[in-house]
Amino acid sequence: MYYTTGLSRERIADLCASIHAEAAGGRGGWLPILGLFQSVVVTLTYLRRNRVQAELAETYAVSQSTISRAITSLTPLIARLLNPYVPTADEFDGTVQHVVDGTLLPCWSWASRPDLYSGKHKTTGMNVQVACTLDGRIAWISDPTPGNRHDTHCLGKPDILSAGNPANWIGDKGYVGNHIITPIKKPAYRELLDWEKEFNTQLNKIRWVVEQAIADLKVWRILHTDYRRPITTFNTTISAVIALYFYAAA
Structure with missing residues (x-):
């Protein structure tokens, strides 16, 4: 079962x-x-x-x-x-080092909701942000926002960036400008130096934990394959699955 x-x-x-x-x-x-x-x-x-x-x-x-x-x-x-099992932004301990990443929860392409289309993922869905500890434990999941919104906007919406010291957090290049540790972007006028490439390699090895955490969350297939029920029910379904995820882990 x-x-x-x-x-x-x-x-x-x-x-x-x-x-x-x-x-x-x-x-x-x-x-x-x-x-x-x-x-x-x-x-x-x-x-x-x-x-x-x-x-x-x-x-x-x-x-x-x-x-x-x-x-x-x-x-x-x-x-x-099951909502009491879900960590809120108020409970988020920003002083602990976290790895953050965003993911798209796909749904059908509803003609009435063009804001769901993500140019990054080339499909429609809802964007959620996930923060996990260095051992891969999910500490917080954001509320869903339309897929066309940037990761930085979605992360800052509940204002968890002010909950602690983001300089201790790790993210991908989508979070540049938020004081989070991110990979070094290639400058337009030169190639990355060897130490910069090595820095990015080591950082990506750490970021693997949040990608694995998101994969564990998407074992609930309703978050991984196109959502077929009316789009008005999608937010509630996402909330139910997130609550079940934390309930099962409790």
Whole structure:
């Protein structure tokens, strides 16, 4: 079950208990035909594997609309219930050395949202910033912003740059000008010197940890392959997956 949903049966049972307690206040989100446990499993499977809803419907012998209603109801509920597990910008310890990088969470090319197109990635999606420690532990993930925004803008939006000393942080060339340690750019009038090339090589070896951390986050395939549900639900889905990531690691 872990490889399908990203959580052990025990963690799923704990999550079901939280959802059931929430339902006592009149805000339940599961369908009787599936039951609470299966509704949660269906939602987690969709987020973890990004399976087509019609395929899930066939697996659980229900209609596609039933699967859709379960996902639509439970995704925002999971995001809200597990939000306390997500580190906020206020909790970010800027005095610790971090490695930062941005990543694009892809989605369909919605005609009404041209701001989602990223010239860097040549596709559409939402940009999130990830900061991890030198041992690869993710310490903070930003809120999603449209894909056309630059990494520097996305990193500065919650103002974590003022949370400590960015001079201790490491990033790629997209963060030049933010006092973060970045690779040396090639000057227009000469080639890089040998020591500059070596500096960049060693820096990129350190930056590998954040790239690996982002790859671990994108094991939740809904963040790695095109998002197919209405774009208005994408932010909530991203929040739910980020909350599940930290919940699973707790």
